[in-house]
Amino acid sequence: MSGQHPNPDNLSRDNPWSHPVMVAKIPAAGSHLTFTANATERAALAQVAGVREILEAQASFHLTHVRGAIQARGRVSGLIGQDCVVTLEPLQSRVEEDIDVTFAEPGTAAAATPKVDIDGDEPDPPELIVNGAIDLGRLATDMLFLGIDPYPRKADAAFAATDEPSEPEDHPFAALKALKSAPKEPKKD
Secondary structure, three states, X not given: OOOOOOOHHHOEOOEOOOOEEEHHHOOOOOEEEEEEOOHHHHHHHHHHHOOOEEEEEEEEEEEEEEOOEEEEEEEEEEEEEEEOOXXXXXXXXXXXXXXXXXXXXXXXXXXXXXXXXXXXXXXXXXXXXXXXXXXXXHXXXXXXXXXXXXXXXXXXXXXXXOOOOOOHHHOOOHHHHHHHHOOOOOOOO
């Protein structure tokens, strides 16, 4: 399968890197698919992710038929431009995320929530095939966003706390302390 880009007019705010694949076109032997986000898609992804920029975004998948479902295994990678949370200087970070997801038609046995395995971990339910298609771009987007560091920091950046002694009267609880230490007046009956 080729890595063709979707029509830019079809980009949406919640799914800027859409890459639908028709399940009926996936050969019985499986297929390999690689696609890269173009400049428009990367700008939209950056806006949705709340980062300064996304310089690169690429996804690669191997699709196979498994027990009435589609297994999508692959990797998404990206180069993310963010600002250091300490120095506010621009920095770039690399995101590399492995993907292993199953897609199934709604209402089929393959789409049923999987049973708990021996280790007690509940596997993720399969993603649904919608209108005969799976959207690998949306899957790649979700995994790319999961890999973005929410608190990026330059390697040499260090937060230096100030050791300024505060004035006791400036302390937020100074007034309470003053009330507590004030002499008590005897009660009048």
